[in-house]
Amino acid sequence: MNEAPRPEIAIDGFPRRRRWAWMDFVTSADHKDVAKILMVGSGGFLFLAALELFLMRLQLAIPENTFMEPYTFNRVLSLYGATSIFFFVLPLIMGIFLYVAPLQVGARGTALPRLSQIGGLLWAAGAVVLYSGFLWTPSEAGVNPLPPLSELAFLSNNGVDAWLTACGFATFGFVLISIDLATTLQVDRAPGMAWRRAPIFAWAANVGSWLMLFIGPVLLAAFTMLMIDRNYGGTFFADGGGGAPLLWQHLTWIFYSGAYMLVLIFAFAAIAEIFAVFSGNELFNRNAVMISLAAIAVIGTLAYMQNMYTAPIGIGWKYFGMLLSLALIVPVGLVFYNLIATLNGGVLRMRAPMLFSIGALVMTSLGLAAEMQQSLVGAAFYLKGTTASTAATSFALIGGSIFGGFAALHYWFPKITGRAMGEQLGRISFWTTALGTLLAFVPLALAGWEQDQVVDAYKFFNHTGVNFYNLLSSIGVLILLIGVILILINAVASVKGGARAGHDPWGGDTLEWFTVSPPPVHNFDVQPDVRSALPLRDIRAAIASRARTAEERAARESQPVA
Amino acid sequence: MTPHSPGTGQINTLIWIGFFAALIVVLAINLGLFGAIRRNRGERGRVATQPRGAVGLQWRVAGVLSGFAVLLFVLGIIFTSNATSTPQTTSAGLTSYHGEKLDGPLVIKATGQQWIWRYNYPNGSFSYYKMVIPAHTEIELKLASTDVIHTWSVPDLAPKVDAVPGKNTKIFFRADAEGEFWGQSATLSGQAYAPMRTAVEVVSPARFEEFIAEQQKDIRKGNEGAEEIEAEKAGEEEEGEAGEAAEEGPAEESEESIGEGEGESNE
Numbered sequence: 001m002n003e004a005p006r007p008e009i010a011i012d013g014f015p016r017r018r019r020w021a022w023m024d025f026v027t028s029a030d031h032k033d034v035a036k037i038l039m040v041g042s043g044g045f046l047f048l049a050a051l052e053l054f055l056m057r058l059q060l061a062i063p064e065n066t067f068m069e070p071y072t073f074n075r076v077l078s079l080y081g082a083t084s085i086f087f088f089v090l091p092l093i094m095g096i097f098l099y100v101a102p103l104q105v106g107a108r109g110t111a112l113p114r115l116s117q118i119g120g121l122l123w124a125a126g127a128v129v130l131y132s133g134f135l136w137t138p139s140e141a142g143v144n145p146l147p148p149l150s151e152l153a154f155l156s157n158n159g160v161d162a163w164l165t166a167c168g169f170a171t172f173g174f175v176l177i178s179i180d181l182a183t184t185l186q187v188d189r190a191p192g193m194a195w196r197r198a199p200i201f202a203w204a205a206n207v208g209s210w211l212m213l214f215i216g217p218v219l220l221a222a223f224t225m226l227m228i229d230r231n232y233g234g235t236f237f238a239d240g241g242g243g244a245p246l247l248w249q250h251l252t253w254i255f256y257s258g259a260y261m262l263v264l265i266f267a268f269a270a271i272a273e274i275f276a277v278f279s280g281n282e283l284f285n286r287n288a289v290m291i292s293l294a295a296i297a298v299i300g301t302l303a304y305m306q307n308m309y310t311a312p313i314g315i316g317w318k319y320f321g322m323l324l325s326l327a328l329i330v331p332v333g334l335v336f337y338n339l340i341a342t343l344n345g346g347v348l349r350m351r352a353p354m355l356f357s358i359g360a361l362v363m364t365s366l367g368l369a370a371e372m373q374q375s376l377v378g379a380a381f382y383l384k385g386t387t388a389s390t391a392a393t394s395f396a397l398i399g400g401s402i403f404g405g406f407a408a409l410h411y412w413f414p415k416i417t418g419r420a421m422g423e424q425l426g427r428i429s430f431w432t433t434a435l436g437t438l439l440a441f442v443p444l445a446l447a448g449w450e451q452d453q454v455v456d457a458y459k460f461f462n463h464t465g466v467n468f469y470n471l472l473s474s475i476g477v478l479i480l481l482i483g484v485i486l487i488l489i490n491a492v493a494s495v496k497g498g499a500r501a502g503h504d505p506w507g508g509d510t511l512e513w514f515t516v517s518p519p520p521v522h523n524f525d526v527q528p529d530v531r532s533a534l535p536l537r538d539i540r541a542a543i544a545s546r547a548r549t550a551e552e553r554a555a556r557e558s559q560p561v562a
Numbered sequence: 563m564t565p566h567s568p569g570t571g572q573i574n575t576l577i578w579i580g581f582f583a584a585l586i587v588v589l590a591i592n593l594g595l596f597g598a599i600r601r602n603r604g605e606r607g608r609v610a611t612q613p614r615g616a617v618g619l620q621w622r623v624a625g626v627l628s629g630f631a632v633l634l635f636v637l638g639i640i641f642t643s644n645a646t647s648t649p650q651t652t653s654a655g656l657t658s659y660h661g662e663k664l665d666g667p668l669v670i671k672a673t674g675q676q677w678i679w680r681y682n683y684p685n686g687s688f689s690y691y692k693m694v695i696p697a698h699t700e701i702e703l704k705l706a707s708t709d710v711i712h713t714w715s716v717p718d719l720a721p722k723v724d725a726v727p728g729k730n731t732k733i734f735f736r737a738d739a740e741g742e743f744w745g746q747s748a749t750l751s752g753q754a755y756a757p758m759r760t761a762v763e764v765v766s767p768a769r770f771e772e773f774i775a776e777q778q779k780d781i782r783k784g785n786e787g788a789e790e791i792e793a794e795k796a797g798e799e800e801e802g803e804a805g806e807a808a809e810e811g812p813a814e815e816s817e818e819s820i821g822e823g824e825g826e827s828n829e
Contacts, residue, residue, distance in 0.1 A: 074753065146710075148711070149750065149752060154710055239727035244728070245729075246726060285617075287617075310722045311724045319639060326631040326632075329631040330627045333624075333627040334624055334627065336591050337594075338620075343595075344613060345612045347602065347608050348602050349604050350604070358595065362595070365588050369583075369587040369591075372634070376634065378573050378576040378638065378641045378642035378644075378646075381645065381722050382721070382722065454756075458756045
């Protein structure tokens with residue numbers, strides 16, 4: 001019995017299999033690889049969404065334009081709706097959550113990695129379906145395909161089916177990823193990391209996952225019912241035969257409102273991390289922000305009826321929608337307050353993540369304030385369905401997804417690739433995107449408010465007083481498109497050409513900066529014990545104090561004994 | 563939007579209230595944000611010293627925000643219920659109809675179909691694209707749709723409302739100024755959604771009675787000699803000006819003469 005004990009892990013490297021590196025990548029169940037698929041894919045779809053928006057604005061640059069046929073416009077519109085929501089915004093958010101949150105809580109992988117893998121692949125399958133549908137007859141039913149327009153009687157080609165399948169696959173993917181993420185965050189946190197010590201972004205990932213678990217299946221149910229209506233003679237939404245077109249609105253608005261809240265939660269939490277690190281401060285009041293984020297998820301989703309003010313539902317329900325929408329003022333206001341208060345007394349480093357965060361707060365403040373105006377039932381009797389409502393939603397969602405998303409991406413890019421994103425190009429792309437967004441949507445808000453320009457229309461008429469607004473908006477979207485391209489070029493170029501960043505370029509306080517960049521498959525060699533909300537600050541302090549003790553001891557020992 | 567009815571006046575006021583509330587919010591957030599940035603720009607050698615957020619402070623902020631929300635909610639309810647309350651017919655309005663006293667509102671039925679609005683008047687006559695109503699008279703507009711969801715919207719006169727197939731909705735309004743007001747459908751309804759506009763001509767009560775009587779006569783004549791008129795209309799349509807032609811003629815023919823001469827056919 002004098003043999004050396006066998007090592008616990010007795011594998012000398014994995015047996016080498018003969019296949020391509022990309023095959024390893026796409027078949028990997030590692031949460032970081034799945035997240036990369038989502039993030040890279042969503043970058044591509046951001047470009048496509050911006051391009052589609054630009055095409056529509058090109059049609060709407062001058063009155064009574066004949067650049068696009070009406071049905072072409074409706075196809076681009078439907079494609080834009082699916083691309084921007086299901087293939088840019090949500091995968092970007094789920095991707096960053098899936099990459100960063102397990103690292104932040106010190107997990108050595110996710111709890112149910114195969115679910116995430118299937119989720120990522122389902123999402124990719126959805127993307128393929130959507131864009132191969134483009135080769136045949138795409139949907140003409142708009143951003144949210146309301147029945148009866150999306151029923152077989154009115155759109156008899158297979159476009160709506162492709163649209164539903166694509167977005168359904170994607171949503172199912174997000175739900176699976178959410179199961180994995182929620183489980184991981186529940187059971188795999190590092191020893192000592194109670195929720196009160198968990199990073200705010202990991203908390204947001206937890207809230208967001210639970211939110212997706214509730215809203216995703218609702219949308220899938222609606223999609224399934226519409227598919228049954230279209231393909232198997234169902235009458236869920238068809239008028240006559242007991243169907244109710246309004247049912248679709250209830251179900252889908254639950255999802256869309258929840259997804260809207262998901263964007264806000266994601267952006268606010270990313271900004272909270274960035275503001276804290278780049279000001280050298282802690283988040284002003286962690287508990288208030290954590291509770292507020294959860295409250296936003298619950299209240300915001302329940303407030304879905306604020307999208308149905310003109311629909312034939314009881315006035316009491318409209319007031320209920322207004323009540324919940326206005327109740328959102330409290331948690332959203334608290335988050336804004338705490339984010340801004342975090343900067344107080346700090347030493348701000350105005351790097352690209354900080355710029356994008358500030359841009360995100362400005363844009364979401366504009367969008368949410370306008371949404372607040374439109375959540376008043378009476379005001380919505382006029383403003384709903386005008387471009388003013390498009391502008392409000394666009395400000396909030398572009399603020400959350402493009403600005404908030406790229407703030408997060410600039411911030412975690414060094415962790416993901418080991419290299420920093422270009423600072424100079426980051427600044428240029430930020431100002432271009434910000435200018436483009438403002439120029440694109442402020443005129444639209446005015447056109448909607450003053451002249452009742454309607455949404456989703458393939459043309460507007462001369463002499464309705466909106467020519468100049470629309471021209472400005474089209475120029476704005478062109479600038480926005482250029483800004484988006486610059487951001488994407490910056491990201492792509494920095495993967496190989498960025499400055500080497502080391503494992504902790506920003507001096508972060510959370511655990512993802514504890515491991516090397518990019519992290520190994522198992523994330524952490526050692527899982528540290530967590531004793532506060534800022535574990536890395538503790539570790540740095542411990543190292544410093546140990547170094548100091550060592551120095552003192554060395555100094556003592558080098559004293560002449562005499 | 564220039565309100566010309568009691569309800570839209572309330573709506574307009576509420577929009578302005580909402581605008582100023584939004585302005586306060588935007589200014590508070592952005593002044594706070596940029597003030598904090600300006601005060602705390604990085605300087606070499608300075609160490610971050612953070613004031614900590616006491617719980618009491620959060621409650622106070624939450625209290626202020628709640629007060630703001632409650633205020634907006636109350637104002638929202640007051641102005642919305644004013645805007646949706648039924649306005650009474652004034653003495654200058656249509657008080658009698660066909661020699662009989664008119665009790666309650668004048669009922670008009672608006673039916674949305676791809677892609678035109680049809681208006682049915684109490685005497686059985688109807689018109690397409692343009693609705694003619696008497697001024698100073700309470701109108702009950704019943705909305706229905708024969709195909710997809712359309713949103714009826716004439717912002718100067720009445721709140722927006724969806725016409726959902728299988729559901730009957732109604733709104734009440736009263737136009738206080740004579741003139742022509744236009745509106746546009748606000749829910750995507752298919753290919754010719756953008757030119758699916760509508761107009762409301764507000765006329766004096768006397769002129770209104772004249773109009774629907776004429777309209778009834780025309781329709782009866784049209785039904786009798788439908789083929790003749792169809793041939794005539796086909797000639798007219800080639801010259802354009804379909805928007806005006808859309809006012810008259812039986813349903814089957816007017817389908818094609820969509821407002822603004824778009825002439826999209828529903829395939």
